[in-house]
Amino acid sequence: MKNLSRLLFAMLLVLGFSNTHAQDENNPWAMSFGVNAVDLYPVGEDTPQGDYFDEFFNVGDHWNILPSLSSISVSKYINDGFSFGVGGSINRIEKIGQIGKDIPSLRVEEMSYYAVDGTIKYSFAELVNSKTIEPYIGVGGGYTWIDKIGAGTLNGSLGLNYWFTENVGLTVQTSYKHSFEDYLSKHWQHFAGVTVKFGGTDTDGDGIYDKDDACPEVPGLPEFNGCPDTDGDGIEDAKDDCPNEAGPAELNGCPDTDGDGVADKDDKCPTVAGLKSLNGCPDADGDGVADGDDKCPNEAGPAANNGCPWPDTDGDGVLDKDDKCPNEAGTVANNGCPEVVAPTAEVMTTLNNYARTILFATGKSSFKNETYPVLQAITAILKDYPESNFTIEGHTDSVGSKNTNQLLSERRANAVRDYLISNGINADRLVAAGFGEDYPIADNKTAAGRKNNRRVEVKLRK
Known part of the structure; x- marks a missing residue:
């Protein structure tokens, strides 16, 4: 003992x-x-x-x-x-x-x-x-x-x-x-x-001793040095962007429901296969605008127009957004507007030959009867050049006061303009101006000269 x-x-x-x-x-x-x-x-x-x-x-x-x-x-x-x-x-x-x-x-x-x-x-x-x-x-x-x-x-x-x-x-x-x-x-x-x-310590009870356990307080797996893989996808939680949802390694452990290569967490359209560039959403017409944002999902168009093609109302090949005349066929060179066909020098000479034969009552802006055929001829020529703009000028001789002559020239120019407008010429195309006795083309000392100075001229306005 x-x-x-x-x-x-x-x-x-x-x-x-x-x-x-x-x-x-x-x-x-x-x-x-x-x-x-x-x-x-x-x-x-x-x-x-x-x-x-x-x-x-x-x-x-x-x-x-x-x-x-x-x-x-x-x-x-x-x-x-x-x-x-x-x-x-x-x-x-x-x-x-x-x-x-x-x-x-x-x-x-x-x-x-x-x-x-x-x-x-x-x-x-x-x-x-x-x-x-x-x-x-x-x-x-x-x-x-x-x-x-x-x-x-x-x-x-x-x-x-x-x-x-x-x-x-x-x-x-x-x-x-x-x-x-x-x-x-x-x-x-x-x-x-x-x-x-x-004596070995295994705090989390996962069979891996703490000294070898990278996650000693959380049960884990030997292949991950004691760290967990909650969703069982073969990627340890610390490296798994979606630790509670199984997913492939190429997506860092996150699922991809639609199989488009975009993880559900980053996929704006997780149930419909789409493009990575559009965050997983489809683009049926291939215009770079996701179908959900595309007002024309089956017709390719620019993002600036919400995925729809720009219209060309007049069919002239110039899109309405660039067409200065969207309702009128024109040329590309003229920004979708019709090419302006300007009257030639010969036509302008003819117009002015007619204009100089317009006769007014003495000291008035009213036309003499024989002038109407002349005015009709001028109207017809202007209609042939619908894109051209003109200035109607009135001139007088030097008889009478200068002020009176100025006012008379203005009234006569406007009388011609009013006639043309009333006969189908767009008012925006015409400007009337009076110059009185300031621009004579002949000698006012003779009767013939004064007759030539009393005139109407038509000029092409740029």
């Missing part, structure tokens, strides 16, 4: 040691518990002990085994395959060797055995590249008591872990303990038991 208390005390020391170190690797802690066997025979000594490794596996004659839980240890992973552990063990010594072949086992009165040891181990798991078989070696030291006699020991160990799961395995180990004092026998101690690894 006293020895058991010492073992429990050693275990408390071990656990106390383990709680002073922070966890820094997956399952950094390991606890082993099982049975140990102490062999005092094959240690290179004289009788009753034997040479090194002599009858090393003679369990029946030389191994002292306490048939109960008799060893426990805790180890902490350090780095690069190294770990440090502390363990405690108890046993009962009844056999220490042999004194002859006839007496293969030298039995002694039952002696107590207990030990506390510290060991630095090196694992060959990476070398053998196995997740199941893990050989290791260890060196360390400790303190061992046999029947209340204690001394320090230098220990060397060789062992093997066989892992049934990531955390649970079978451990077998043999250790040579070399005493620093002659009064404590050198001996071998063998161990077999179960080892449990623990």
Whole structure:
């Protein structure tokens, strides 16, 4: 009972040691518990002990085994395959060797055995590249008591872990303990038991330890280093523009209902296939205006006219928007208006020959009867040039006051203009002007000259 208390005390020391170190690797802690066997025979000594490794596996004659839980240890992973552990063990010594072949086992009165040891181990798991078989070696030291006699020991160990799961395995180990004092026998101690690894933190419970988990507080998948893929589209949420809706990788995880290559979130027409350039909306007539904004969706037209073609009301090839005469066919060169056919010099000469024969009552603006055929001839010529504009000029001789002559010339010019308008000539085409006696074309000193100066002239207005 006293020895058991010492073992429990050693275990408390071990656990106390383990709680002073922070966890820094997956399952950094390991606890082993099982049975140990102490062999005092094959240690290179004289009788009753034997040479090194002599009858090393003679369990029946030389191994002292306490048939109960008799060893426990805790180890902490350090780095690069190294770990440090502390363990405690108890046993009962009844056999220490042999004194002859006839007496293969030298039995002694039952002696107590207990030990506390510290060991630095090196694992060959990476070398053998196995997740199941893990050989290791260890060196360390400790303190061992046999029947209340204690001394320090230098220990060397060789062992093997066989892992049934990531955390649970079978451990077998043999250790040579070399005493620093002659009064404590050198001996071998063998161990077999179960080892449990623990201490790895997995906050989100997704099976990926926090140190390797890029999203340690959110359950995720191994292929994404522990980060989630909520919609299951193979794109982790952090890189998924639509983490709650499955979509292809080329659209960063967003769906495309109409299959037009524009993600629904960016598609103004998500249920109808369209063009990327129009934010996923269709353009049936291919004019670059989305059908929803196109007032003529089946007829191509410019955006400036809401997708409809510009009209050409007069059919002259000049669109109404550019046609200065949209209701009258014209030429492109004349901005959609008819080409202006101006009267020739010969026509103007004819007009003025007629105009000079217009006769008025003396001192008045009323026409003499013989003048009407002349006025009709002038009207007919002007109708032949509907796009030309004219100025009707009135002139007098110098008889009478200048002011009177000015007013008379104006009235006579307007009289001619009024006649032409009343006979179908557009008023906008005609301007009347009187110049009195200012521009004579003959000598006012003669009767013939004064007759020539009393005249009406028609001039082409640009």
